[in-house]
Amino acid sequence: MEKALELKNITKHFGSLIANDHIGLTLYKGEILSLLGENGSGKTTLMNMISGIYYPDEGQIFVDGKEVEIKSPKDAFDLHIGMIHQHFKLVDVFTAAENIVLGLEGEKGKLDKKAVHAAVKEIADRYGFEIDPNKKIYDMSVSEKQTVEIVKVLYRGANILILDEPTAVLTPQETNKLFAVMRNMKQDGKAIIIITHKLHEVLDVSDRVVVLRKGKYIGDVETKNASQQSLTDMMVGRAVSLNIDRPHYENQRDTLLVEHLTVRDKEGVKKLDDVTFTARGGEILGIAGIAGSGQRELLESIAGLQHLEEGSKITYINPEGKHIDVNGMDPLDIINNNILLSFVPEDRFGMGLVGGMDITKNVMLRTYRRGASPVLDRKYPLDLSNKIVNDLEVMTPDVNKTPIRKLSGGNVQKVLVGREIECHPTVLMTAYAVRGLDINTSYTIYNLLTEQKMQGVAVIYVGEDLDVLLELCDRLLVLCGGKVSGIVDARKITKEEVGLMMTKVGGGA
C-alpha cells in the first residue's frame, strides 16, 4: 500500500512536560487508523502538529513520500490534511456553506453562493451526508455540526482526515451513519485517523490501531488481531479489569421523589416536561439522552438552581423517613435544611470549582460553614484535601499552592468528586463525570460511585456513553426533548433500544 503520511521522531515539549517523545507513525492510503491512548498520552498534541496548530520541536513529517514543514493550518490544507476537532471549529452565526468556504481564496473576491452549494451537494451525495448549506450553525444538532466539519475538510480537498473523538457526542445511530461515511471515504482512497476512547468502535471501524502511552509510541496492531482487553493492556501498560462491578444493594429505600417536574428556559421553551421519577438510596439511576435533552435542567432543578413551573414537586426523604419539600429552595436553603445533597456539575470550573484556587481552598468552599468561630478553620479542609489526594491518587505537586486549573482534567474531576463524596451525601448527582477522562480514571470514578451506592446513597448518573450507562446503572431514565421517554431496567435492555428511546419518546415501539 502507498504511504499517505509518515512521522519520524516527532517530539514536542510544553515547558518541562514532554507531550510527544520521538514518535514515529505511518498512515497508508485507503486505511482507517485508530490512535489510542489514555488522556495525556499525547494523541491530540500529535494530531495538532499534523494539522498545523502546533509546531514540533524535533522530527520530520512526510506527506506522499516528500518531507514537508507544517507551520500553520493553512500549510496543512495545502497538503490536503484536514482535522475535525473535538470541539467544533465553526462560527455559530454563519451558515453551513459560509463555514465550509471560510478562509479559502476564490477566483473572485465575491462569494459565489450557488457554486459553493453545488460543490457541497456533490460531496454530500458522493459520501452519503445529509446537509443543508443554508442552515445556520446555531440551529444545528451536534451531529449536523459534525457533518459540516467533515464536509468542510473534504471541500478543501483533504486526502488525509483526522477525527478527534468524533463519536463522543453522537447517538449509536448517528455513530453508525458516521462510520458508514468513513468507510465510503476509505473506498475513495482517503486516509483516515480516528481518535476515540471507545474500544468497541475502534474494533468496529478501523483497520489498524496505534497505541501511545505517556507521550511514547507503544506499538501498532492489525485490528483483526486485537481485542478490547489486549488494547487496554497496551494502553495502560498493565492488565486492567474492564468489567464494571454491579453489586445489588439489598435495603433500597426511596430518597428523592420528583413529580411532574416542568422547567422552561428564558425564551419560555419547555426544557423539562412533566418529568416524574423516584431516586432510590442504594441504586445508581442513569440518565441517558441526546446532549441538551434536559439533563442539565433536571439536575439543576433538584439542586435548587432552576425556577420550577407550577405543579412541579420535588420531595426529599431523609434517613429518618421525614418528607421535606424541596421545590422553591435555593442551594443555601437545602444546606440549612440538612438535606444531604451533592452535585458534580457538568461545568467543572463554572459551577464546581474555582480554577484559580488550590485544592484546599476548593475543599473549603464546602466546609467553611462548619464550626462557630468567625475565623476560617484551615486544618479540617487541609486534612480532607490530603485524604482525597491520597485515596484517589490525585497527581498534584501540592494541595495548598498550585491553582487547580493547572491540574489535568482527570485530576480535577477526582478532586471534585472526592470533595462531594466527603460531604457524606444521601443523594449524589453527577453530570458527565467521566467526560474527557481516560479509561483508568473513568474506572476509578465508576468504582467510587458504586461504593457510594453500596453505602445506601441514591446516585444519579448523567452520562453519554451508553455502554457504560448499561453496565454501571441499575435503572435507566431516558430523556427525549425534555420528556421521560422511559424508565427501564439497565440489566435488561439493549443499546439499540435505548438509542431509539433517545430519539423518540417511547422508542417508537
Place this chain on the structure above:
Amino acid sequence: MNGFLNFLISFPTLLHSGIIFGTVIMYGALGEIITEKSGNLNLGVPGIMYLGGIAGLASTFFYENIYCVNNGVQPSAFLCIVMALVAAFLASALGALIYSFLTITLRTNQNVTGLTLTIFGSGIGNFFGGSLNKLAGGVGQINTLVTSASFRAYPAKLVNALDKVTEKLHFGLGTLLFSYGFLTFVAIALAIFLWYFFTKTRTGLSLRAVGENTGTADAAGINVTAFKYLATCIGGGISGIGGLYYVMNYIGGTWENQGTIEALGWLAVALVIFATWKPLRSIWGSYLFGVLYWAYFYIPGLTRSSQEIFKMIPYIVTIFVLLMVSMRRKKEDQPPASLGLPYFREER
C-alpha cells in the same frame, strides 16, 4: 398645538443639523464596526477622533497659514483636502496601531488599553491645539479658511434650483438633501460598501470569522494577527476622519477644547451598539442621534438645565436598544462572539 406646528415646520432644519452632527459619529462608528468585527473592542475611539482632528487641522494650518503666507502663494483647495485627509487618517491609524500592538501582540486588556488611548488622544489633541492657538495669536484665532471651505463646498446651483421647487412648502429640498460637504456623502457610500464587504465578499467573511470565533478562523487558515492589525488600524483611520469632519465641517476649521470630540466619540461607540454592528443601520442611526441631540434647540420653553436632559436622549435610546437586543437574543444582532478576548494559539 401652535408649538407642535412650529416644530413640524422647523423639522427639515433640525434634520439638516442632525445629518451634519450624525456624520461625525457615523465615521467614528463605521471605523469602530470594522475594528470590532475583528474582535477588538477599541474604546479609544474618542482619543482617535482627537488625533484625526488635530492632525488634519495642524497639517493644513501649517500649509495655509505659514507656508502659503510666507511664500505668498494661494493655497490649493485640492492640496488642502488631500493633506488633511491623509494626515487625519495616518495619525488615527497610528493611534490604533499603538492599541493593536498592545492588545494583539502584547495581549493587554482591551478595555484598559482603549480607555488609556482616549486619554492619550485627547491630551495630544488639546496640547497641539493649544500650541496652534499660540502660533495663531490666541484662543479661537486658528483659521484654516480655504481648507474648511473646500470641505464644506456643495453644489450651490443644484441646491438653489431644488429649493425653488419646494419654496411654497416652507422648506428647501435642495438644502436638506445636498447642502453638505462631500465627506457627508462619502460616509453613506462607505457604509454601503462596508455592508457589501462584510456580507458578500470572502475577505469580509474571514474578517467576521476572526471576530466571531478566532480559533476557528485560525484553524481555517486565516492570518488572524494580520486581520486584527489591519482591521483595527483601518478602522482607527476611518474613525479619525470623524474628528476631521468635526473640525472642518462642524466648527469651521478651528480648534476648541471643551471636550466635544470626546462626547461625540462616546456617542460613536454607542452608535455601534445601536446599529447592532451593521453599517447600514448606522446611517439612519447616526442621523437619528443627531436629530435627538439637536431636538432641544427646536423645542420651545427649555431652560439651560432641561436642555441637558434632552442631550442625554441618544444615550438613553442606546441603553434601550441594548436591553431590547439582549432580551430578544437574536443571534444576528449580538456583538461578535470573541469581542474583547485576547487570542493565544498554543494555549492548553
